[in-house]
Amino acid sequence: xxxxxxxxxxxxxxxxxxxxxxxxxxxxxxxxxxxxxxxxxxxxxxxxxxxxxxxxxxxxxxxxxxxxxxxxxxxxxxxxxxxxxxxxxxxxxxxxxxxxxxxxxxxxxxxxxxxxxxxxxxxxxxxxxxxxxxxxxxxxxxxxxxxxxxxxxxxxxxxxxxxxxxxxxxxxxxxxxxxxxxxxxxxxxxxxxxxxxxxxxxxxxxxxxxxxxxxxxxxxxxxxxxxxxxxxxxxxxxxxxxxxxxxxxxxxxxxxxxxxxxxxxxx
Ligand code: ADP
Ligand code: MG
Numbered sequence: 001x002x003x004x005x006x007x008x009x010x011x012x013x014x015x016x017x018x019x020x021x022x023x024x025x026x027x028x029x030x031x032x033x034x035x036x037x038x039x040x041x042x043x044x045x046x047x048x049x050x051x052x053x054x055x056x057x058x059x060x061x062x063x064x065x066x067x068x069x070x071x072x073x074x075x076x077x078x079x080x081x082x083x084x085x086x087x088x089x090x091x092x093x094x095x096x097x098x099x100x101x102x103x104x105x106x107x108x109x110x111x112x113x114x115x116x117x118x119x120x121x122x123x124x125x126x127x128x129x130x131x132x133x134x135x136x137x138x139x140x141x142x143x144x145x146x147x148x149x150x151x152x153x154x155x156x157x158x159x160x161x162x163x164x165x166x167x168x169x170x171x172x173x174x175x176x177x178x179x180x181x182x183x184x185x186x187x188x189x190x191x192x193x194x195x196x197x198x199x200x201x202x203x204x205x206x207x208x209x210x211x212x213x214x215x216x217x218x219x220x221x222x223x224x225x226x227x228x229x230x231x232x233x234x235x236x237x238x239x240x241x242x243x244x245x246x247x248x249x250x251x252x253x254x255x256x257x258x259x260x261x262x263x264x265x266x267x
Pocket of ligand 2: 046
């Protein structure tokens with residue numbers, strides 16, 4: 001196992017009215033590690049992401065980055081400290097080029113805020129950041145679309161753009177919410193290599209993903225949620241062999257013979 005955890009979550013709890021969306025959740029994440037969060041639709045995966053990046057205020061619990069509390073901080077401050085997320089759905093800014101969309105992530109590092117940032121940099125910084133945005137676009141395989149209008153990108157390209165934008169913020173912790181959903185097989189292969197490389201560069205990756213074939217060789221560890229509670233944690237092989245996990249989640253996926261349908265059914 002890798003060194004002391006970069007991110008620690010302790011007793012994290014979120015209630016929406018009477019509903020316990022996340023219930024006393026504990027997990028650790030180290031630099032360079034890929035941790036997958038799986039579980040049925042409504043298990044609390046996206047809420048957990050919202051809590052970690054400050055978009056959702058917790059009901060109870062602690063989120064600690066390198067010994068400092070993150071919980072209670074506003075999202076722009078959490079981002080400034082190096083925790084970035086992508087969303088389950090594409091968040092491209094229409095009418096802007098691909099490179100400008102990637103640059104938004106860099107602005108978040110400086111300013112924290114997502115909106116009203118385009119006037120932000122001095123000329124030298126702007127040049128350096130633009131160059132970096134171009135490199136990141138190439139890194140995710142979008143080098144041929146640098147000046148393209150976002151509207152012309154495929155769905156899968158939009159997913160890869162989301163990752164490039166998050167990387168422009170120079171994350172210490174990167175949260176990817178179903179990054180593989182809707183990708184073509186070749187985009188999926190690309191995504192796999194991208195995530196491996198991001199982790200190899202020392203970023204801690206937290207990943208929501210349903211496709212076990214994708215996860216098995218990618219994740220160092222898996223946390224399984226069901227009704228907001230952690231029901232299992234272990235290596236992908238341990239998780240696949242866990243009777244409670246099979247009962248709560250994987251059994252349903254296995255019954256659906258097509259991988260794509262399974263991902264869909266799981267939400
Ligand atoms: P997952 O991502 O695992 O599918 P979510 O975290 O989106 O699950 O949702 C967990 C539970 O919390 C679900 O029952 C969902 O309906 C509920 N929930 C999520 N967001 C809200 C909200 N803003 N208000 C009320 N209930 C919510
Ligand atoms: Mg979700």
